[in-house]
Amino acid sequence: MRKFILTSAAITLFASIGAQATALPGQGKVVKPIQSTLTEETFQTLIVSRALEKLGYTVAAPEEVDYNVGYTSIAKGDATFMAVNWQPLQENMFDAAGGDKAFYREGHYVTGAAQGYLIDKKTADQYHITNIEQLKDPKIAKLFDSNGDGRADLTGCTPGWGCDTVISYQMKAYHLDQTVANNQGNYAAMMADTITRFQQGKPVLYYTWTPFWVSDVLKPGKDVVWLEVPFSADPQKTDTALPNGKNYGFPVNSINIIANKQWAEKNPAAAKLFAEMKLPLADINAENAAMRAGQSSEDDINRHVDGWIKNHQALFNQWIADALR
Numbered sequence: 598m599r600k601f602i603l604t605s606a607a608i609t610l611f612a613s614i615g616a617q618a619t620a621l622p623g624q625g626k627v628v629k630p631i632q633s634t635l636t637e638e639t640f641q642t643l644i645v646s647r648a649l650e651k652l653g654y655t656v657a658a659p660e661e662v663d664y665n666v667g668y669t670s671i672a673k674g675d676a677t678f679m680a681v682n683w684q685p686l687q688e689n690m691f692d693a694a695g696g697d698k699a700f701y702r703e704g705h706y707v708t709g710a711a712q713g714y715l716i717d718k719k720t721a722d723q724y725h726i727t728n729i730e731q732l733k734d735p736k737i738a739k740l741f742d743s744n745g746d747g748r749a750d751l752t753g754c755t756p757g758w759g760c761d762t763v764i765s766y767q768m769k770a771y772h773l774d775q776t777v778a779n780n781q782g783n784y785a786a787m788m789a790d791t792i793t794r795f796q797q798g799k800p801v802l803y804y805t806w807t808p809f810w811v812s813d814v815l816k817p818g819k820d821v822v823w824l825e826v827p828f829s830a831d832p833q834k835t836d837t838a839l840p841n842g843k844n845y846g847f848p849v850n851s852i853n854i855i856a857n858k859q860w861a862e863k864n865p866a867a868a869k870l871f872a873e874m875k876l877p878l879a880d881i882n883a884e885n886a887a888m889r890a891g892q893s894s895e896d897d898i899n900r901h902v903d904g905w906i907k908n909h910q911a912l913f914n915q916w917i918a919d920a921l922r
Contacts, residue, residue, distance in 0.1 A: 621653025622866040622921070630659040631667045631676040633758070636893065637809060640884045641706065641876055642680045643902045645854060648874065651917045652866055663757045668694035671857050678856040678871070680706060685835055686850050687759045701861030703872035707852035710878060712760065712806040713845035714751070715821040716741070720800040729846070730771055730827040732802075738776035741802040743794060749777045752791045752803035755784045762832055764804060767846060770830035777802075795820070808881035810889040870920040880905060 628649055632638045639659060646656040660676065664687060670676040672694040682691065682702065691700065714729050720740055721727070732738045732749050741749035754760040761781055768774045780787060788803065788811060795801045795815060805811040815821045826846035829837040838844040854871040861868040884901045892901070906913050 622864065623649060623652040623654030626654050626864070628654045628656045628677045628867075629675075630656065631670055631679050632659045632661055632681055633664050633667065634661045636661075636898075637881075637885045637888060638681045639898050640901055640905075641852075641881060643898065644876060644905065645678065645680045645706075645871070645874065647902060647906060648870055648913065648916055648920075649867060652870065652920060654867070664759065665690050665694075665757055671855065672699035674857050674860065676857075677860055678854060680852075680854045682853040682855040683710065683759060683850050684853055685833060685848060686712070686763070688833060689762070690759065691855070697858075699858055701856045701858045701868055701871070702853050703868070704853070704874070705851040706854050706871075706874055707808065707876050707878050707881065708849075710807060710850040710852055711845070712804070712847035712850070714802065714804055714824045714826075715815070715817065716824060717795055717801050717815075718818075718820060718822050719798075721822045727822075727825060728827060729773070729824045732773055732777050733771070735776055740800045743799070746778070748775075749802055751777050751779050752784075752787045752801070753779045753781045754804055756781050758784075760804065760806070763847065766832045767826065767830045771827060808878045808885060810882070810885035813882060813886040814889065866920045869922075870916055873916055873919055 628646070630642050630646055632642045642659045646659070649656050662670065667676065667679050668687075668690045671679060684691070684702075684705075694700075716726060724737060724740065726737065732741075735747065738749040739747055741751075743750040751764075753764050764779055768777060768779050788805075791801050791803050792814060801815075801821070803811075817823060823845055826837070826844050829835065829844060830846070831837055831848070835848050837846055837848050839849070854874065856868070856871060861871070884898075884905070887901060888898070892898075
C-alpha cells in the first residue's frame, strides 16, 4: 500500500480550510453594494461581490443610484460599499458625504483611468486641430455644429457624474462658452448620436473616459484624437499636466473601492480584501466592449465575471487567502 506523507505546510493548509469552512468572517452578514446607473460598472462591482461571498458574506444585487446618492447612502450605512469611487474626479462628493471620517478607502482597485476631449482624426488632420482652445475661432467651432446654431456641439456627460462640473468650469476658463455648446444629458444616447455622425463622415467632438467601450468603437489614434487644453483648469485646482508635458485637462484617476467606515472596522477581513484587490483597466474595457456588442444581459455580465475569475483563479484565491489571515 502506498503511503502518503503530508508536509507541515499541507497540514496547516488543510487545517485552515477546515476552520474557514466552519467560521468564515462574513457568515450571517448581508452586504449591500451600490453603483451608478451605468450598467458598465456592474462587472467590476460583481467581482468584488464574488470575493466577499468567498469570505462568507451574503451579497445583495448592486443597487443603481446617482453617484451623490451612493456616497450619502454608504456614509449613512444604508449601503455597504461602492467599487467605482473616482479619485480625484469625485473628491468633492466624497468629501461632502463625510470624507475619511465616513469612508474606508485603502488601495487602488483600478489605475490609469484617463478622461478628456476628442475629435475625429480626419477633421483634426485637415484643419491642424490639436488643442481645444482652437475652438474659440468661430470658423473652427462651426465645423462641429450639428444643429445649425453656429456653435460646436460637444457631447458632454450626464449631470451629477462629476465630469459635468469640470467640463462646465473649463468651458468658461478657456473662454469657449460663446463658441461651444456643452450638451449634457443621457450619455449613452448622446454618444449613440455622435457615433452615427462619425459613421456618416461628419466631424465629431465629445468627452469620454477609460475604462469604457467608447474607445473600442472610436479608436484614439486611428479614428479620433485626444485634444490638449491650453492650461490646467480644474475646480479642485489640480495640475492636470502629464509628466511628458501633455495636458488633456483631467488628471489620471484611480478607481477605488470605498465602504462605510464603521462597517469596515467591524469587518477587517473585508477591509483587507478591498485594499488588496486590483483589476486591470484593459479587462474592463474588453468586458464593456462585449456589452456594447450585444452581450449586455444580466446573464451575460455574470458570465463575464465568472470567466474573468476562472482566468485569474490563482490571483483571486490569493485575495481570499490574504483576507483570511
